[in-house]
Amino acid sequence: MKKSKWIMLIAALLPLALFFFPMWNIKLEAPQYPDSIGMNIWINKITDQNPNDIKNINLLNHYVGMKYIPEQMEEFELFPLVVGIMSFLGVIVVFTGKKYAYLGWGIVMVGLGIAGLYDFYIWEYNYGHDLDPMAAIKIPGQGYQPPLIGSKMILNFKATSLPMLGGYLLFAGIALSFIAFYIEKKFSKK
Amino acid sequence: MKTFHLIFKIFMLLPLMWSISSCQDGSGDKKGALGSNIAEKVYVAPGEHDEFYAFVSGGFSGQLAVYGLPSGRLFRVIPVFSVDAEKAYGFNEETKPMLETSYGFVPWDDSHHPDLSQTNGEIDGRWCFINGNNTPRIARISLQTFETEEIIEIPNSAGNHSSSFVTENTEYVVAGTRFSVPAPQVDMPIAEYKGKFKGAMSFIKVNPEDGHMNLEFQIMMPGFNYDLAHPGRGKSHGWMFFSTYNTEEAHTLLEVNASQNDKDFIAAVNWKKAEEYMAAGKFKEMPADYRHNVYDESTHSATSNKMTTVKVLDPTELPGLVYFLPTPKSPHGCDVDPSGEFIIGSGKLSASLTAHSFPKMLAAIESESFDGEAYGIPILKYEDVVGGIVEQAGLGPLHTEFDGKGNAYTTFFISSEVVKWKLGTWEVVDRQPTYYSVGHLMIPGGNSRKPFGKYLLAMNKITKDRYLPTGPELTQSAQLFDISGDKMQLLLDFPTVGEPHYAAGLPASLITENSKKYYKLEENNHPYAIKSESEAKVVREGNVVHIYMTTIRSHFAPDNIEGVKVGDMVYFHVTNLEQDFDVPHGIGVIGANTSELLIMPGQTETFVWNPKKVGVWPFYCTDFCSALHQEMQGYVRVSPADSNIELTWSLDDE
Numbered sequence: 130m131k132k133s134k135w136i137m138l139i140a141a142l143l144p145l146a147l148f149f150f151p152m153w154n155i156k157l158e159a160p161q162y163p164d165s166i167g168m169n170i171w172i173n174k175i176t177d178q179n180p181n182d183i184k185n186i187n188l189l190n191h192y193v194g195m196k197y198i199p200e201q202m203e204e205f206e207l208f209p210l211v212v213g214i215m216s217f218l219g220v221i222v223v224f225t226g227k228k229y230a231y232l233g234w235g236i237v238m239v240g241l242g243i244a245g246l247y248d249f250y251i252w253e254y255n256y257g258h259d260l261d262p263m264a265a266i267k268i269p270g271q272g273y274q275p276p277l278i279g280s281k282m283i284l285n286f287k288a289t290s291l292p293m294l295g296g297y298l299l300f301a302g303i304a305l306s307f308i309a310f311y312i313e314k315k316f317s318k319k
Numbered sequence: 320m321k322t323f324h325l326i327f328k329i330f331m332l333l334p335l336m337w338s339i340s341s342c343q344d345g346s347g348d349k350k351g352a353l354g355s356n357i358a359e360k361v362y363v364a365p366g367e368h369d370e371f372y373a374f375v376s377g378g379f380s381g382q383l384a385v386y387g388l389p390s391g392r393l394f395r396v397i398p399v400f401s402v403d404a405e406k407a408y409g410f411n412e413e414t415k416p417m418l419e420t421s422y423g424f425v426p427w428d429d430s431h432h433p434d435l436s437q438t439n440g441e442i443d444g445r446w447c448f449i450n451g452n453n454t455p456r457i458a459r460i461s462l463q464t465f466e467t468e469e470i471i472e473i474p475n476s477a478g479n480h481s482s483s484f485v486t487e488n489t490e491y492v493v494a495g496t497r498f499s500v501p502a503p504q505v506d507m508p509i510a511e512y513k514g515k516f517k518g519a520m521s522f523i524k525v526n527p528e529d530g531h532m533n534l535e536f537q538i539m540m541p542g543f544n545y546d547l548a549h550p551g552r553g554k555s556h557g558w559m560f561f562s563t564y565n566t567e568e569a570h571t572l573l574e575v576n577a578s579q580n581d582k583d584f585i586a587a588v589n590w591k592k593a594e595e596y597m598a599a600g601k602f603k604e605m606p607a608d609y610r611h612n613v614y615d616e617s618t619h620s621a622t623s624n625k626m627t628t629v630k631v632l633d634p635t636e637l638p639g640l641v642y643f644l645p646t647p648k649s650p651h652g653c654d655v656d657p658s659g660e661f662i663i664g665s666g667k668l669s670a671s672l673t674a675h676s677f678p679k680m681l682a683a684i685e686s687e688s689f690d691g692e693a694y695g696i697p698i699l700k701y702e703d704v705v706g707g708i709v710e711q712a713g714l715g716p717l718h719t720e721f722d723g724k725g726n727a728y729t730t731f732f733i734s735s736e737v738v739k740w741k742l743g744t745w746e747v748v749d750r751q752p753t754y755y756s757v758g759h760l761m762i763p764g765g766n767s768r769k770p771f772g773k774y775l776l777a778m779n780k781i782t783k784d785r786y787l788p789t790g791p792e793l794t795q796s797a798q799l800f801d802i803s804g805d806k807m808q809l810l811l812d813f814p815t816v817g818e819p820h821y822a823a824g825l826p827a828s829l830i831t832e833n834s835k836k837y838y839k840l841e842e843n844n845h846p847y848a849i850k851s852e853s854e855a856k857v858v859r860e861g862n863v864v865h866i867y868m869t870t871i872r873s874h875f876a877p878d879n880i881e882g883v884k885v886g887d888m889v890y891f892h893v894t895n896l897e898q899d900f901d902v903p904h905g906i907g908v909i910g911a912n913t914s915e916l917l918i919m920p921g922q923t924e925t926f927v928w929n930p931k932k933v934g935v936w937p938f939y940c941t942d943f944c945s946a947l948h949q950e951m952q953g954y955v956r957v958s959p960a961d962s963n964i965e966l967t968w969s970l971d972d973e
Contacts, residue, residue, distance in 0.1 A: 188872050192946060
């Protein structure tokens with residue numbers, strides 16, 4: 130098998146890492162939380178960074194009227210399906226051996242990735258702005274939306290949002306599909 | 320007139336002598352912190368941690384205080400033998416059984432000698448043991464939770480003073496009696512003490528898995544006073560040494576009548592031999608009445624069990640079990656050096672220290688060269704067993720510990736000082752005054768094969784003018800010395816909780832990793848625990864009302880309760896649903912004849928309230944838990960005894 134095919138095969142399989150590793154992490158740091166509290170976002174669930182963190186985030190957030198972190202979301206069913214299908218299609222693409230198929234797969238993945246990030250942003254926006262009017266603490270104009278990526282201060286907490294291993298492997302997969310395309314294009318011209 | 324002149328001259332001379340002696344000391348302590356780096360040595364910057372824990376006995380407070388060294392900061396007072404309203408210890412339903420004894424509920428004791436569990440002769444950071452002196456008891460404290468987990472009462476004992484010392488693999492904790500008493504107790508004339516009173520030495524077996532204690536056997540000794548003890552280690556492992564006084568067997572005016580013999584004894588007990596005799600069935604089973612109280616971390620509750628017998632070994636009939644080592648003048652401390660070779664006897668009415676040699680003791684036993692016997696127990700010859708004498712070291716030696724570098728440190732009560740001397744050469748190399756009247760001292764790991772010879776903590780009985788006055792009752796104190804150099808250097812003195820009889824210390828790293836942060840809710844097996852607010856309820860059984868309540872920031876569930884009546888017995892069973900580090904909640908209700916509760920995350924505690932007056936009565940959270948702590952409150956409506964208001968409960972009117 131050609132080198133580009135191997136690379137494309139790896140590209141097609143890497144998104145499956147999302148089933149084994151969390152995709153993203155949001156954590157909150159404050160002096161009273163020396164270990165920070167946070168959550169790990171998977172394609173099909175949200176888990177504690179350390180035991181009971183989600184419970185404790187919910188406890189803190191209820192003072193400002195934020196909703197509980199959901200245990201169920203539509204995305205938790207949709208995302209695994211999309212990732213599974215795209216990986217499957219990727220493998221088919223490998224066997225076509227066509228460089229534009231590689232490129233096409235990569236572009237679709239980028240599109241899906243952007244859609245996913247947009248969806249994440251919308252969820253974060255609602256999570257940070259859809260507040261209970263009965264909340265004990267109300268600060269006019271204050272939103273509690275975590276950053277999409279990077280850090281920002283939310284009242285006394287520094288909120289940090291960054292990809293985790295699953296996310297990085299997904300990016301790597303997409304990048305490899307473009308590399309496979311480039312190699313195939315360069316060497317097949319000869 | 321001549322007499323006057325003489326006295327006058329002596330008074331004139333005293334300051335001169337003092338200044339000479341303080342020059343010789345050259346400790347630099349008069350120069351204060353500016354003249355040296357003393358302040359730096361005890362400064363633990365904000366947010367930084369101390370290097371050592373010190374567990375200091377609370378004396379007549381009955382408790383155990385936890386300090387950091389070198390800062391001398393007090394972290395916690397662990398309730399052990401006395402009720403503690405702050406922590407609801409002895410007040411809530413769960414811990415009341417801990418203070419049950421064969422005499423009923425005893426809310427106080429006098430705690431003396433903490434000692435730490437060991438593995439292979441080294442401190443392992445699992446448990447701390449401490450004795451209650453007045454109503455004889457031994458307690459075990461978990462170093463994961465810093466809570467008292469177990470208390471066992473000691474029968475046939477009185478003044479449980481030569482306790483609670485731990486053998487080098489925590490096989491046993493020993494408890495010797497200071498006061499000999501009739502055993503079993505009997506109505507008899509006090510004047511017939513001699514020969515009839517007995518001194519029980521108790522060997523309490525410790526389960527290596529969970530630390531649970533069992534009174535394995537007692538050795539019924541002659542009616543002396545048994546003062547202190549220490550275990551053999553290394554080559555002397557398998558032996559336990561007890562100091563005795565009042566070998567005169569006086570029953571009145573002991574300060575004179577028990578100070579007549581030139582030598583008393585250190586009793587060397589071969590507990591490996593005792594195990595053989597136990598296995599061979601050479602014990603007598605004796606009726607006894609004592610309690611064994613165990614706190615279960617999973618039910619968050621203690622149970623008190625009544626015990627009815629004890630196995631007794633008679634050393635007058637069992638050869639090789641006990642030998643007496645003659646030791647000058649009412650010895651107090653009997654301390655074993657890290658190698659296990661020397662047993663240091665501190666004759667408290669003497670000026671010198673006696674170091675018995677364990678190999679010499681074995682040789683003397685081997686050659687059966689005895690100097691008579693006492694009640695059938697062989698007395699070894701003093702000159703056969705003495706390994707060395709520290710001559711004229713000070714006045715009133717009490718207790719010795721070791722730095723693991725060949726040095727020993729002894730407190731002298733009467734001359735109020737700590738004296739450093741060398742094992743083997745028996746020469747005094749340094750001395751420092753204490754303020755004032757030092758009792759015991761402690762070097763972290765000092766009672767083990769591996770002392771951490773960096774700091775020494777001396778514990779003083781009186782402080783007089785050392786601190787700001789607080790009326791007639793003044794604090795006791797502890798004084799920290801740096802012993803890493805050739806000369807001891809006084810670094811710090813700090814007040815203590817109650818009288819610090821003794822302490823045990825260890826490197827913080829042995830504890831911090833295992834320290835519990837909270838109790839897991841799913842592991843809570845308390846019979847009245849509930850795991851969510853939806854399970855909250857109130858149940859009436861006749862005139863007994865059980866409230867199943869939860870706490871979480873920042874409310875109780877339920878927080879409105881109606882249908883309680885005057886004369887009811889109302890149990891508040893409160894489960895703290897929090898699962899985060901350092902988020903306890905408390906609860907107090909107006910007019911309750913008990914303490915608050917202070918409930919750790921994941922824990923359930925219970926208090927009883929007997930409403931006496933009709934009305935609507937508030938309860939509230941007593942531990943500042945959150946920004947809305949002041950909102951954490953509720954009401955109980957109390958109706959007349961004959962009313963027929965339905966029992967209802969709610970949170971947010973739901």
